[in-house]
Amino acid sequence: QLTVEDVQTWFTKFTKKIKENKGYLSDLDTPIGDGDHGNNMARGVNAYEESFEQKQPETISDTFQVFSMAMISKVGGASGPLYGSALMNMVKETKGIETIDSYEQLGSIIEQGLAGIKKRGKTEFEDKTMVDVWEPVAQSLKEGKLIKDQIEKAKEHTKDLIAKKGRASYLGERSKGHIDPGAASSALFFDALVEVIG
Ligand code: ADP
Ligand code: MG
Ligand code: MG
Numbered sequence: 001q002l003t004v005e006d007v008q009t010w011f012t013k014f015t016k017k018i019k020e021n022k023g024y025l026s027d028l029d030t031p032i033g034d035g036d037h038g039n040n041m042a043r044g045v046n047a048y049e050e051s052f053e054q055k056q057p058e059t060i061s062d063t064f065q066v067f068s069m070a071m072i073s074k075v076g077g078a079s080g081p082l083y084g085s086a087l088m089n090m091v092k093e094t095k096g097i098e099t100i101d102s103y104e105q106l107g108s109i110i111e112q113g114l115a116g117i118k119k120r121g122k123t124e125f126e127d128k129t130m131v132d133v134w135e136p137v138a139q140s141l142k143e144g145k146l147i148k149d150q151i152e153k154a155k156e157h158t159k160d161l162i163a164k165k166g167r168a169s170y171l172g173e174r175s176k177g178h179i180d181p182g183a184a185s186s187a188l189f190f191d192a193l194v195e196v197i198g
């Protein structure tokens with residue numbers, strides 16, 4: 001069972017991971033993008049922390065809302081509105097609920113987030129984007145488990161793919177052999193979740 005405090009712990013852990021991995025994420029974005037993904041994400045999580053400190057959200061849905069607004073307004077870059085859409089769908093999916101009670105329910109919430117990214121980005125599975133992490137994670141949760149190894153594998157798999165969306169797609173075949181930065185930040189997002197659900 002996840003309470004509002006657990007969801008907030010999830011985001012606090014994610015914030016910490018983004019700050020620690022800022023350089024790594026921007027480095028991943030250098031060969032196949034413009035080298036700013038770590039900085040973009042760090043701006044987002046800093047904005048989340050600031051709004052959180054100003055007014056602590058009281059429900060799960062409102063916590064997603066604060067996070068979504070921070071990503072949309074502060075990240076810039078392709079990833080901001082994509083994370084923002086995911087989180088916005090998660091706001092809707094959790095309206096009025098006090099706790100998340102099962103893996104299946106959590107899986108459905110993540111699945112709605114995934115649908116937001118796919119719609120906003122016009123993205124499919126294996127286009128070498130964050131979708132390649134979100135989709136298997138949603139699937140695993142719905143099947144009743146999630147471990148870091150699965151997340152790591154999903155992230156690593158983006159290395160083998162040719163980018164079809166975003167800046168990396170300009171490189172065509174040459175995008176192969178590199179991990180997608182958005183898949184890497186999404187892996188941190190779900191690693192933080194695994195640490196909370198145990
Ligand atoms: P920008 O490319 O504008 O500099 P970022 O570097 O912050 O933005 O984010 C790049 C990441 O965004 C990519 O690694 C990829 O995961 C994700 N991304 C880009 N375009 C799409 C899309 N259409 N659908 C899903 N994800 C995308
Ligand atoms: Mg970039
Ligand atoms: Mg950029």
